[in-house]
Amino acid sequence: MTCEDCRAWLALDEDSAELADHVKGCEECRRFEAGLAADRAVLAAMREPPADAYAAVRARALAEARRGRTRRVWPWVAAAACVLAAVAGVVFRAPLREPVRPEPVLFAVNPPVGWNVVPVAKRRARRKAPAVLSEPLRIEIQTADPNVVVIWLVDREKGTS
Amino acid sequence: MTEDELAGLAESQKTGVLQRAKAGDEAAFRELIDVYQRQVINTAWRMLGRLDDAQDAGQEVFLRLFRSLRKLTSEDAIRPWLYRVTVNVCRSARKRGVREPVAMEETYDPPSGDCGPEEAAETAQRMRWMMRALARLPEKERTALVLREIEGLSTKEVAEILDSSETTVRSQISVARTKLRKMASAEGRE
Numbered sequence: 001m002t003c004e005d006c007r008a009w010l011a012l013d014e015d016s017a018e019l020a021d022h023v024k025g026c027e028e029c030r031r032f033e034a035g036l037a038a039d040r041a042v043l044a045a046m047r048e049p050p051a052d053a054y055a056a057v058r059a060r061a062l063a064e065a066r067r068g069r070t071r072r073v074w075p076w077v078a079a080a081a082c083v084l085a086a087v088a089g090v091v092f093r094a095p096l097r098e099p100v101r102p103e104p105v106l107f108a109v110n111p112p113v114g115w116n117v118v119p120v121a122k123r124r125a126r127r128k129a130p131a132v133l134s135e136p137l138r139i140e141i142q143t144a145d146p147n148v149v150v151i152w153l154v155d156r157e158k159g160t161s
Numbered sequence: 162m163t164e165d166e167l168a169g170l171a172e173s174q175k176t177g178v179l180q181r182a183k184a185g186d187e188a189a190f191r192e193l194i195d196v197y198q199r200q201v202i203n204t205a206w207r208m209l210g211r212l213d214d215a216q217d218a219g220q221e222v223f224l225r226l227f228r229s230l231r232k233l234t235s236e237d238a239i240r241p242w243l244y245r246v247t248v249n250v251c252r253s254a255r256k257r258g259v260r261e262p263v264a265m266e267e268t269y270d271p272p273s274g275d276c277g278p279e280e281a282a283e284t285a286q287r288m289r290w291m292m293r294a295l296a297r298l299p300e301k302e303r304t305a306l307v308l309r310e311i312e313g314l315s316t317k318e319v320a321e322i323l324d325s326s327e328t329t330v331r332s333q334i335s336v337a338r339t340k341l342r343k344m345a346s347a348e349g350r351e
Contacts, residue, residue: 008339011336012335039341043291046311048203058198061220064223066187068227
């Protein structure tokens with residue numbers, strides 16, 4: 001085993017009889033091994049930063065966390081406000097968009113003279129719904145004026161209006 | 162109460178802290194910072210070489226922890242997650258061009274222990290030298306060595322944190338150790 005091999009194995013924390021024999025007979029490798037142990041001891045003693053290093057970090061981390069929490073809440077508040085505003089707009093504006101339809105004016109008139117009014121629906125109505133026959137046949141005529149509807153009421157039995 | 166029961170109780174209490182932190186309890190989040198701040202700041206310090214840069218990195222890491230609390234399912238997941246994020250934050254900081262690592266003469270105080278003043282001074286000197294030597298290592302080798310030797314993680318844990326193989330990590334650590342020895346020899350510090 002060469003000194004180079006021996007040091008490589010020592011640096012890898014290897015342990016073997018062959019290695020021990022070499023170290024026993026080689027002063028330089030013994031010094032290398034002792035140096036490794038000393039380095040390890042120094043590094044192991046470096047586990048503590050100064051005690052006053054903590055307070056500042058803790059205070060800053062807590063302050064940042066508080067700010068971060070606030071920053072995280074704001075987008076949700078803004079989103080909720082937008083949703084509320086949208087809902088309110090739909091609810092309160094919806095009736096305004098509904099078209100205003102005037103109540104039609106209803107009145108009955110006699111058919112013009114000479115018109116032959118035939119109660120076409122007489123038999124059909126009798127077959128399907130005899131109970132309705134007692135009611136007059138209702139004919140609605142929509143005029144050019146949307147507010148005016150002409151309605152004829154025709155006696156189903158007699159065929160007269 | 163057996164040791165297992167005590168360990169289970171401690172674990173449930175810790176999990177309780179995580180759950181409370183998730184629910185927005187600031188005191189619980191502060192507890193988490195207290196538990197893990199040494200790990201985060203020390204790792205960042207050894208990787209970046211400057212304590213003030215490490216503090217900035219630590220702040221960023223804990224902010225990311227706060228934002229990611231919901232993703233963490235158990236207390237066991239926090240430690241490796243924090244190591245991973247710390248390493249990533251430090252790498253990003255180096256890419257952004259934080260200052261080069263420096264020796265810790267102006268900021269580093271050696272730990273006070275039972276040793277005498279001469280021994281403490283010697284230890285402090287060795288640590289300062291080690292910080293300078295670490296700064297001269299390539300980033301990957303330095304990170305692997307810091308996690309293995311300073312943080313005391315196993316090779317497997319280091320490999321998982323660095324998203325690498327155990328073989329690669331062992332090689333990086335071995336090369337780093339050998340380089341440190343060569344630096345020491347070159348400076349007559351054997």
